Amino acid sequence: MxxxxxxxxxxxxxxxxxxxxxxxxxxxxxxxxxxxxxxxxxxxxxxxxxxxxxxxxxxxxxxxxxxxxxxxxDLKSLDPTKQIRSAIQEGMAEGEKTMAEAKSALANPLADNPLAEPESAPQVAAEPAPQLTADTTPVVAPPAEPAPIPEAPIPEAPVAHAPAPETPTPEVKPVEAKPATKAAAE
Incomplete structure (x- = not known):
């Protein structure tokens, strides 16, 4: 020092x-x-x-x-609210465009989907229908039932039980009868 x-x-x-x-x-x-x-x-x-x-x-x-x-x-050019506002407006425009596309797709479902079958297309059956005559009765096969799913046994988890705490039972004391008052006697 x-x-x-x-x-x-x-x-x-x-x-x-x-x-x-x-x-x-x-x-x-x-x-x-x-x-x-x-x-x-x-x-x-x-x-x-x-x-x-x-x-x-x-x-x-x-x-x-x-x-x-x-x-x-220029402090106005540094304003972050303009950037946020423009991002929100872009999102809103994109959402409106998607909504318009969805409405047009619902109004004319065949215009956008070339794989869809027109409603006037002929329907072809997989099996020919049996010819019915007066002397024959048609044989109808019963509907096929789905195969049962084998059930796997669910293992039971061991449950640990805690012993209940010992609580003493309260003693019950007898209630003594009180003498009757004048109001009770009348």
Missing amino acids: FGIDSPELLVIAVVALVVIGPKELPGLLRTWGKWMAQMRGMASEFRGHVDEMVRQSELDEVKKQLEAATGGV
């Missing part, structure tokens, strides 16, 4: 003790500590003001450079 080594500091402390005296030395050190605290406070305040001035000057320089480079900053 201030280029003073520990042996020199020890010599200064001994001289101060001899010159000032042991009774007044603690008060003097307390006063000297308060002054040092005030000096440090003033130095930090001064440093804060200097730092603030430096920041202001740097901000002014940056502002001047931006204005010189771009000819001024």
Whole structure:
């Protein structure tokens, strides 16, 4: 501290003790500590003001450079709501277009789907229908039943039961009969 080594500091402390005296030395050190605290406070305040001035000057320089480079900053072009609004409008237009396509597809289902069969196409049966005569009765096959699905046994998970806590049963005390009052007797 201030280029003073520990042996020199020890010599200064001994001289101060001899010159000032042991009774007044603690008060003097307390006063000297308060002054040092005030000096440090003033130095930090001064440093804060200097730092603030430096920041202001740097901000002014940056502002001047931006204005010189771009000819001024247009804050309206930096508005994020315009970008959001345009994205929403694009989405709405796309949705309306899709809705119009869906409505037209429902109105004319054959126009967009070339694989769909026209309704006037002849229907061809897979088997010819049996010819019925008066002396024959048609044989109708019963409808085929679906094959049963084999059921796999479902394993049961072991259930762990916790023992119920022992709760003492409350004792029931008999109620004593109270003497009848006048109102009850009448």
